[in-house]
Amino acid sequence: MTEAERDDARGLQIDRAIHEPARLLITAHLYVVESADYVFLMGNTGLTWGNLSSHLSKLEATGYVEITKEFVEKKPHTMVKLTEEGRTAFDTYRRQMKALFEDLPD
């Protein structure tokens, strides 16, 4: 049984694509903007280029982010945007976490 399946069995259906700390940071930053480039995300999340690239690939594979590569003055420039699906998933995750922690006894 995987950890995700164990969580499901406990009634916790956490989106692991978002739940991982680095990806949570990335999605939170993308949630508050419309789109951002790599340098912006590196500066705001503190992730290295490689780490960021690796996590963004995972988020892109789940369909949560859209990565657009363009050329500005012959230099490659990559913009990242949360898709509608990613935005909805982040909203759901946010509500789940809020409900989970608000439910804890003091």
Next chain:
Amino acid sequence: MPASPGLRELERRVWLRTFEHGLWDVAIGLLLLAFGIGILTEFYWLSAIIVPVSLPAMRDLARRAIVPRIGHATFRGRRKRSLVHVQLILTGLAVAGAGMFAFTSFASRGTAPDWMLWIRSHFIVVIGLIWGGALGVAGWTVDFPRLYAYGAILFGALLAVDLIPSGYHLAHALIAVGGLIALVGAALFIRFTRRYPRHPKPLEGAADD
């Protein structure tokens, strides 16, 4: 352990970071300087060309000096609209300033109604209220508190012109306040370039984990 910011605070921090570079301050300072120098030298066209010349120049400088340091992000909803609003306000400042000069020349005619004559006699305070108020509104629109201080300083300087009997002219006040704001902007820009060095850009897709 410091508390993590909520999403609202995170959004505000990210937004304010895009103003840390001081180029907006330099643009506002140059606008006021152009008005002041234009009045002093009677080259009134200076104030007319400053917005169409300085805004594209600032955008170009931002693309070359800011984006390689902190990157680029586009904002959503309210923030996106507020950027358009502040550009309209800055353009409005230039137009209102030029309009006030046209107004005073019209109001100096013998046929002008009393209220026009009253405005003409308190022209500098009125222009201080319009410009200071516009900077305050711009500060509120973009959630950028420094603009409140600039609005207050500008109004104070123009009020002083009205109160001090002679020797201190509108042009001097605009040059002093514009120069001060541009200098603050330049200092912020230097601090920004030191705080955020250019990102050495590795090959895209190179993973280290």
